[in-house]
Every structure is written in C-alpha cells, then in structure tokens.
Amino acid sequence: MDVKELFSDKVKHLEGSAIREMFKLMAKPEIISFAGGSPDSALFPNRELAEISDRILKEQGPLALQYGVTEGYTPLREWVVDRLSSQGIDCSFDNTIIVSGGQQGIDLAAKSLLNAGDGVICEEPSFIGGLNCFRSYNAEIYGVPVESDGIDTDRLEEILKAHDNIKILYTIATFQNPSGITMSYEKRKRVLELAEKYNIIVFEDNPYGELRFSGEPVPTLKSMDKSGRVVYFGSFSKILSPGMRIGFTTAEPELIGKMVICKQVQDVHTPVLTQMIAHEFVTNYSIDEHISKISKVYGKKCEQMMSLMDEIFPDCVEHTRPEGGLFLFCTMPDGIDSKKLLNAAIERNVAFVPGATTMVDADKVYSSFRMNYSMASEEQIDKGVRILAEVLKDALAAL
Ligand SMILES: Cc1ncc(COP(=O)(O)O)c(C=O)c1O
Structure with a gap:
C-alpha cells in the first residue's frame, strides 16, 4: 500500500x-x-529546577501527576495575567490560557479562524513554524517584506487592498525570527490602523520580546490594541526551557473558548508537572x-x-x-x-x-x-x- x-x-x-x-x-x-x-x-537553571521538581513530586505528587484543566494550571495562569498586565496588556484570567508552547497557540488560533482559501499575510522572511501552520489549513499566504524597522506597511496596505480574503496578519514584531528586526512604534501604530481599516486579526507572536540586550523597549501591539484585534502568543521556551513546552495566549474570550475546545482534542492540557515547576520558578526564584x-x-x-x-x-x-x-x-x-x-x-x-x-x-x-x-x-x-x-x-x- x-x-x-x-x-x-x-x-x-x-x-x-x-x-x-x-x-x-x-x-x-x-x-x-x-x-x-x-x-x-x-x-x-538546572539546579533550581531539580530542587523544585523534587519538592513538587514529594509534596504535591497527586496534583502534579493527575489530569489537569485544559485552560492551564490556575496559579501559573494568574501569574501570566499579572505579568502581561504589568507590561501594559489589557488581559484577564478568562481570556488567557496556557498552551503547550507558543507554537500550539498559533495552531489553535489558526484552526479556530481559518477556512481553506482564507488569506494570511506573513512577513518575509518569517518563522517556518508559523508558515507551515497556515499552509496546513490551506490558507493562501501573502508575503510582505520586512524592512530595517519592520514590515513594509505600504506593501501591506497594497496587499490588503488587492485581496478580500485576508483574515490574519502574522507578525513577529520584536526580535523577529529569522531577521532579528524589531518593528518601530510608528509602524506598529500603522499596522493596527490598517487592521482596523481592513477588518483583519493580528497574530502577534512574541517568544523573544523579553530577551532585550540593547536599545529601548517598544510596546507590544497587544498593549496598543483598542479593539481586541490582536491575538498574543507568548512562551517560556526562550526565557526558561523549551523542553517544558509551556506557552500562553491571550485574545478575545470567544476565540479563547474555541481554542480551548481544539486544545482538548489535541492534547487535553499542557502537562501539570511542568506548569507547576515553571510557576514555582517564576514566583520563588527570580525570573527577572x-x-x-x-x-x-x-x-x-x-x-x-x-x-x-x-x-x-x-x-x-x-x-x-x-x-x-x-x-x-x-x-x-x-x-x-x-x-x-x-x-x-x-x-x-x-x-x-x-x-x-x-x-x-x-x-x-x-x-x-x-x-x-x-x-x-x-x-x-x-x-x-x-x-x-x-x-x-x-x-x-x-x-
Ligand atoms: C517566532 C517563533 N514563534 C514560535 C515559536 C515556538 O516556540 P514554542 O512553541 O517553543 O513556544 C518559535 C520557536 O522557535 C519561534 O521562533
């Protein structure tokens, strides 16, 4: 066969x-x-994570090893909401979930929104995991070049004007994978104006945003979003450990609701043990x-x-x-x-x-x-x- x-x-x-x-x-x-x-x-932080795992398994084994809630381990979810709020993002417990890495968040949101033939605009160059996710839903992908200060917003508008099937703009606005480029504040404003004008959703994929080593911080698109158009994907992969497979997504509650149903189908929940370990690390050891x-x-x-x-x-x-x-x-x-x-x-x-x-x-x-x-x-x-x-x-x- x-x-x-x-x-x-x-x-x-x-x-x-x-x-x-x-x-x-x-x-x-x-x-x-x-x-x-x-x-x-x-x-x-191997030593710290070993200490934490040992303690959790000894003291809270039944909770750590049991099935968990699809939306995520409550204390970690609450921590993520506090962290994002402190970064100017208007989010709440109900519109924020833990996912098995940022990649799963992108996939769940794409699955919830895309029909075959729907248009997705991606930066060129972009992250292969994002591109392949949209390809797997048979989306029509339009590339827009990245300039030294982020996506070419004139070209973005041309594409939006020319095609009426576009639902999503996917951007890695900060320390982009693969270019390392960060979108300027002015371009972020323009991107949000265009999203409003052409009624599209913006996927802001931000796994690298906390890893700044020079220059001045630029606000996330999500923190500038006034109309709930931005779906924000974060991750513990680059700031703690990718093998623990923990990410988070914040978006409008209706979309989050659909994503939760899709996550139940995919992997039921992100492992409770790694969520508990991450929570203990970020609260009792200094993540900053x-x-x-x-x-x-x-x-x-x-x-x-x-x-x-x-x-x-x-x-x-x-x-x-x-x-x-x-x-x-x-x-x-x-x-x-x-x-x-x-x-x-x-x-x-x-x-x-x-x-x-x-x-x-x-x-x-x-x-x-x-x-x-x-x-x-x-x-x-x-x-x-x-x-x-x-x-x-x-x-x-x-x-
Ligand atoms: C831009 C971008 N988004 C998402 C991911 C996925 O990260 P994870 O699923 O480990 O959170 C990566 C990983 O390399 C990435 O570079």
Missing part, C-alpha cells in the same frame, strides 16, 4: 522542515552550527534576574558575531543588527543561492539556515541566510564565522 496516496489535502503539500533535517547533520560533533533556534542549554543574565550572554555573543562579520565578511554581505533575541540575518548579492552556499559550508563543517526556508515561496532562489548566536560557544563563533567568510569569498569569486 502506498500511504502517500491517502494523505489529506491539509498535509500532502507540506515538506519536512529543512531545519529539522539539519538537526541530523548538526548531531555530527564536528559541525559548528548557527542553524538551530534553541536557547543555550548551558543557561538552563534569570532573564537579565541570559540576555546579557546573548548580547555578548551577538556582538562578537557582528563585530567579526564587520571585520572579515566581504563588504557586499550585509547583516541585521538585533537588539535582542537569538538571530541575525545576512543578505548576499543577488545571484548567490544560499542553499548552495549551505552545501559548501557544511562541507567545511559550518551550518546556517538558508533564506528559502523562511519565505512564502520556498522554491525560489534567495541570497539570504539566518545565523543563530545563542547556541555556539565564543570559540565556535570565532572559528565558524571565519570559515563562513572564506566560503562567502569563494562563492563571490565564482559569480
């Missing part, structure tokens, strides 16, 4: 993430990988100190990578200058295919994410690539960027 013939319309066009495929290559110990998107595992510590490390690594690139990369190769998050984005002159460059780099034991995997039409040729600086050590950044400079020079010479 050829099971491929039985695949549903929702999944038959989906390709496995090139990033996932690369994880296999990255497992080779000799590879210096700038391709992943994980936080630095050396920064996980932890975030400040890890952000400093990421800032240092980012600076090291950028200065070395400035020094030794060919002048025609440009890169973004992130003020937080885990990624920067490089753009080479047209004509260099970053997928081919990746093959050449892998031969020399260096990996990155080629731009194509971050674009709406992944089959075109792109001269851009994403570099992650959170996982590599200082020595690896130094060695890997130097090798990459050589690979780039060879590619330019062959043009």
